[in-house]
Amino acid sequence: MSANENRVHLAPKEITVSKGQEEEPDSLVKYFSVVWCKPSKKKHKKWEGDAVLIVKGKSFTLKDLEGKDIGRGIGYKFKELEKIEEGQTMTIGGKEIEVMGIISPDDFNSGRCFQLGGGSSAALRSSQAVKKCFSNPFKSVCKLSSKENRQKSFQNCKPRHDPYAPNSLVMPRPDNNHQWMFSKNCFPVVDVVIDPHLVFHLRPHQKEGIIFLYECVMGMRVNGRCGAILADEMGLGKTLQCISLIWTLQCQGPYGGKPVIKKTLIVSPGSLVNNWRKEFQKWLGIERIKIFTVDQDHKVEEFTKSPFYPVLIISYEMLLRSLDQIKNIKFDLLICDEGHRLKNSTIKTATALISLACEKRIILTGTPVQNDLQEFFALIDFVNPGILGSLPSYRKIYEEPIIKSRQPSASEEEKELGERRAAELTCLTGLFVLRRTQEVINKYLPPKIENVVFCRPGALQVELYRKLLNSQAVRFCLQGLLENSSHLICIGALKKLCNHPCLLFSSVKEKECSSTWDENEERNLYEGLINVFPADYNPLMFTEEESGKLQVLSKLLAVIHELCPDEKVVLVSNYTQTLNILQEVCKRHGYAYTRLDGQTQISQRQQIVDGFNSKYSSDFIFLLSSKAGGVGLNLIGGSHLILYDIDWNPATDIQAMSRVWRDGQKHPVHIYRLLTTGTIEEKIYQRQISKQGLSGAVVDLTKTCDHIQFSVEELKNLFTLHESSHCVTHDLLDCECTGENHTGDSLEKLPVFRNCQLGTHQQKSDSLKPVSMSQLKQWKHFSGDHLNLTDPFLERIRENVSFFFQNITNQTTAI
Ligand SMILES: Nc1ncnc2c1ncn2[C@@H]1O[C@H](COP(=O)(O)OP(=O)(O)OP(=O)(O)O)[C@@H](O)[C@H]1O
Numbered sequence: 001m002s003a004n005e006n007r008v009h010l011a012p013k014e015i016t017v018s019k020g021q022e023e024e025p026d027s028l029v030k031y032f033s034v035v036w037c038k039p040s041k042k043k044h045k046k047w048e049g050d051a052v053l054i055v056k057g058k059s060f061t062l063k064d065l066e067g068k069d070i071g072r073g074i075g076y077k078f079k080e081l082e083k084i085e086e087g088q089t090m091t092i093g094g095k096e097i098e099v100m101g102i103i104s105p106d107d108f109n110s111g112r113c114f115q116l117g118g119g120s121s122a123a124l125r126s127s128q129a130v131k132k133c134f135s136n137p138f139k140s141v142c143k144l145s146s147k148e149n150r151q152k153s154f155q156n157c158k159p160r161h162d163p164y165a166p167n168s169l170v171m172p173r174p175d176n177n178h179q180w181m182f183s184k185n186c187f188p189v190v191d192v193v194i195d196p197h198l199v200f201h202l203r204p205h206q207k208e209g210i211i212f213l214y215e216c217v218m219g220m221r222v223n224g225r226c227g228a229i230l231a232d233e234m235g236l237g238k239t240l241q242c243i244s245l246i247w248t249l250q251c252q253g254p255y256g257g258k259p260v261i262k263k264t265l266i267v268s269p270g271s272l273v274n275n276w277r278k279e280f281q282k283w284l285g286i287e288r289i290k291i292f293t294v295d296q297d298h299k300v301e302e303f304t305k306s307p308f309y310p311v312l313i314i315s316y317e318m319l320l321r322s323l324d325q326i327k328n329i330k331f332d333l334l335i336c337d338e339g340h341r342l343k344n345s346t347i348k349t350a351t352a353l354i355s356l357a358c359e360k361r362i363i364l365t366g367t368p369v370q371n372d373l374q375e376f377f378a379l380i381d382f383v384n385p386g387i388l389g390s391l392p393s394y395r396k397i398y399e400e401p402i403i404k405s406r407q408p409s410a411s412e413e414e415k416e417l418g419e420r421r422a423a424e425l426t427c428l429t430g431l432f433v434l435r436r437t438q439e440v441i442n443k444y445l446p447p448k449i450e451n452v453v454f455c456r457p458g459a460l461q462v463e464l465y466r467k468l469l470n471s472q473a474v475r476f477c478l479q480g481l482l483e484n485s486s487h488l489i490c491i492g493a494l495k496k497l498c499n500h501p502c503l504l505f506s507s508v509k510e511k512e513c514s515s516t517w518d519e520n521e522e523r524n525l526y527e528g529l530i531n532v533f534p535a536d537y538n539p540l541m542f543t544e545e546e547s548g549k550l551q552v553l554s555k556l557l558a559v560i561h562e563l564c565p566d567e568k569v570v571l572v573s574n575y576t577q578t579l580n581i582l583q584e585v586c587k588r589h590g591y592a593y594t595r596l597d598g599q600t601q602i603s604q605r606q607q608i609v610d611g612f613n614s615k616y617s618s619d620f621i622f623l624l625s626s627k628a629g630g631v632g633l634n635l636i637g638g639s640h641l642i643l644y645d646i647d648w649n650p651a652t653d654i655q656a657m658s659r660v661w662r663d664g665q666k667h668p669v670h671i672y673r674l675l676t677t678g679t680i681e682e683k684i685y686q687r688q689i690s691k692q693g694l695s696g697a698v699v700d701l702t703k704t705c706d707h708i709q710f711s712v713e714e715l716k717n718l719f720t721l722h723e724s725s726h727c728v729t730h731d732l733l734d735c736e737c738t739g740e741n742h743t744g745d746s747l748e749k750l751p752v753f754r755n756c757q758l759g760t761h762q763q764k765s766d767s768l769k770p771v772s773m774s775q776l777k778q779w780k781h782f783s784g785d786h787l788n789l790t791d792p793f794l795e796r797i798r799e800n801v802s803f804f805f806q807n808i809t810n811q812t813t814a815i
C-alpha cells in the first residue's frame with residue numbers, strides 16, 4: 001500500500017464557488033477511520049470504540065471493526081461531509097465521532113482497515129503488561145560476556161571525541177547506583193561526548209535539551225524509567241536535539257564505550273517524514289548515518305532485510321498498516337513527533353505504539369501538555385508506563401482533588417489538598433518533561449512586526465450582513481428557539497460573508513437547488529438574501545471591492561511585490577473555498593504561487609515546501625490551509641505571513657504564524673492578521689485574547705468551534721454589527737486615546753500566563769499563548785485616518801483600513 005494511495009482522490013482544485021461545481025459526483029466514496037461514543041456535553045469524551053466512516057455523496061455509514069453497521073444517515077449537507085478531515089469531531093447518526101485518519105479505497109476494499117482486532121482493546125491495556133518489558137537498557141547491545149571479549153573492549157575504552165577539547169559537550173556520568181544497576185559486566189565508565197561537528201551548530205537550549213534527553217533515556221533521572229517528553233515550543237529545533245541524541249547513542253555509551261542503541265524508530269505525521277530525512281542530512285550529511293523512510297516505493301520489509309539502516313522513519317498512518325512487520329523489529333529508541341496525538345490512549349495509533357516493546361520512548365510536541373489532566377496522564381503513561389499508577393488511582397489521587405480545588409466553591413482544605421497534589425505531580429513528571437518557550441531563541445531571530453489590521457467592510461458586505469442578522473434564523477437563535485447547532489450555521493454564513501460575499505452567494509444558490517431545502521433551517525437564514533446581490537451577479541467574476549479584506553490583501557500583495565521583490569508571502573486561510581478565491585487573485589495579478597492544503601498528496605508536501613523555500617524559486621505566494629497540514633512545516637522562504645481569516649482556536653493561528661518566524665529566517669518577518677471591522681471576526685479575535693480564549697482547552701489544535709458553548713447573551717454580542725466603530729476591540733480596551741497613533745501603554749510588559757491545570761507554581765511565560773487584552777493595549781495602535789507611520793506597507797493600505805495594532809519583537813535589529 002503506498003502513501004499516495006492513502007489519499008482521498010478529489011476533483012482537481014478549481015474555483016468551486018458556482019453551484020454546478022459544488023456538487024459531488026455520486027460515485028465518489030471516501031473512507032475515514034474514526035473513534036465514536038454516545039453524544040455528551042462532557043469535555044472528556046470516553047470513546048467507546050474505533051469505527052470506519054464511509055461517506056458517499058450526501059450519505060454515510062458507520063461500521064465497527066467487525067464490519068457491522070452501527071450508524072447510517074442520508075441527506076447530509078454535502079459541504080459538511082466534503083470537508084471532513086483528520087482531528088475533526090462531529091455528531092452524525094446519533095453518535096459523536098472524531099476523525100482519526102483517511103483510509104484509502106484499497107485498504108477499505110481489502111478489509112485491512114478493520115484489522116488490529118479493534119483498537120479499543122487499548123482501554124483494557126494494563127500498565128503491568130508494558131512494565132514487563134522493562135529491562136536493563138543495555139542488554140540488547142552489550143552482550144559481551146566472555147572474558148576475552150571484555151578485556152579486548154577494555155583496551156578500546158576511550159571516549160570517541162575529546163572531552164577536554166574547548167566547547168566539548170560531555171554527557172553526565174552515571175552515578176554509582178546506575179553503574180551498579182546497569183553495568184553488570186563492570187565495564188569502565190567512558191565519557192560520552194557529543195560529536196563536535198554537531199556541537200558547533202547547537203544553541204545553548206539545545207545543548208541542555210540533549211543532556212536532558214540523554215539522562216532520561218539512560219534511566220538517570222528516574223530509576224528504571226527511560227521515557228521523556230520534549231515539549232519545547234514550536235521552532236526550537238526539537239528535531240536537531242533528537243538527531244544529536246540518536247547519533248550519540250548510536251556510536252557511544254557510558255559503559256565501555258559500547259553503543260546504547262542499534263535501531264531507532266521515528267514516527268511522525270506523514271507531511272514531516274521527509275522533513276526528518278532532510279534534517280538528518282542537514283546536520284549529519286549523507287555519509288554518517290543511513291536513514292530509511294517508508295513510502296510507496298520503500299516498504300518496511302526492505303528495512304528489515306538490510307543491516308545498513310539504523311533509523312526508520314514512518315508516518316503514523318503507515319505504522320498502523322505495517323504494524324506486524326514493525327513489531328518484529330527490535331527498536332531501542334522510539335520517537336513520536338507531534339506526539340500529542342497520543343493523548344487519547346484508546347485510539348488505534350496509540351494502541352499500536354503502546355504495543356511496541358521499546359522502553360526508551362520520547363514524545364515531541366510543541367503543545368503544552370499539562371493543560372488537561374487526563375490527556376496528560378495518557379502522554380506520561382505512554383513514555384513511562386505505570387509511573388503514575390493505574391488510571392483509576394491517578395484520578396482519585398491527583399485529578400479529582402486538583403479539579404475540586406479549582407472550583408470557586410472549594411473549601412480551604414480542598415484547595416490545600418489540590419495544590420499539594422498538583423505540586424507533587426509536577427515534581428514527579430517534571431523530571432522527564434521539558435518545555436522551553438520561544439524566548440530562548442528570539443535573540444537569534446530577525447525582528448517580527450505583527451499587525452492586526454481592521455478592514456472596512458464593502459457596501460455589499462454591510463447590506464448582506466444586516467440582512468443576515470435580521471433573518472428569522474438569527475432571531476430564533478437569540479430566543480433560544482432553534483436546534484442546538486443552528487447558531488453554527490449562522491456563524492458560518494457571517495464568516496463566509498466576511499471573507500467574500502461570493503462565497504455566501506454560492507451557498508444560497510446551492511441551497512435553493514437542494515432537495516432538502518424545505519426542511520432546512522438555512523432557508524430561514526438565506527430568505528431574501530439573493531435579492532441583495534445584483535441581478536446578474538456571477539460569483540466567478542467576483543471583484544476585490546466587494547470584500548474589505550480582499551481589497552486590503554490585494555494592495556498589500558502589490559506593495560510587498562513592489563518594495564521587496566526578493567521576499568515571499570505565506571497566505572493562510574482555513575477554508576479551501578477561500579483559498580480558491582485567493583488563488584484566483586494570484587492568477588489575476590500574475591503572481592506565481594504554490595499551494596498546500598488538505599488535499600495535497602502527502603508525498604508531494606515536502607517537495608512543495610522545499611520548492612518555495614529555495615532561493616531559486618520564482619513563487620511569490622504560498623497558499624496554505626493552516627488546519628490541513630500546517631503543523632511542523634518550515635516555511636522560512638516566506639517573510640510576510642497574512643492570516644486571511646481567523647479561527648476560534650488561537651492555537652491554529654499561532655501555529656500558522658510560527659511557520660515563518662523561526663530559525664533560518666533571514667528577513668524581518670511581517671505578520672498581518674486581517675479582520676473585518678465591527679463584524680463577527682472582531683468578536684472571535686476578542687474571544688481569542690480574552691480570558692475564555694486563554695483557558696487551557698483551546699491551545700489544543702483539535703478543539704473547534706463546535707466545542708464552544710455560547711450563552712444567549714454571548715450570541716447576541718456575536719450577532720451584532722457595529723457599523724460606526726473604527727475598532728470595537730479598541731473600544732473595549734478602556735484606552736483613553738482616540739486612535740491618533742498611540743504608542744501603547746507605558747506599563748511594564750505584563751507576563752503572559754498559561755492557564756495550566758497543574759496550578760500557578762508551574763506558570764511561566766509561554767509565547768504559544770495569544771496576547772491578552774492588557775497586552776494588546778500596550779501595542780502601538782492608531783486609526784486609519786491618523787496614520788503617520790513610516791511603515792510603507794501600512795501606508796499603502798490605509799485607505800481601506802479603519803484601525804491598526806502593531807507590535808515589534810526584536811526591534812534592536814529592526815529594519
Ligand atoms: N542550532 C540551529 N541552528 C540553525 N538552525 C536550526 C538550529 N536548530 C534548528 N534549526 C532549524 O530551525 C528550524 C526549526 O526546527 P524544527 O523543525 O526542529 O522545530 P520544532 O521544534 O520541531 O518545531 P515544531 O514544533 O514547529 O515542529 C529547522 O529548519 C531547523 O533546521
Ligand SMILES: [Mg+2]
Nearest residue numbers: 238239337632
Ligand atoms: Mg517538529
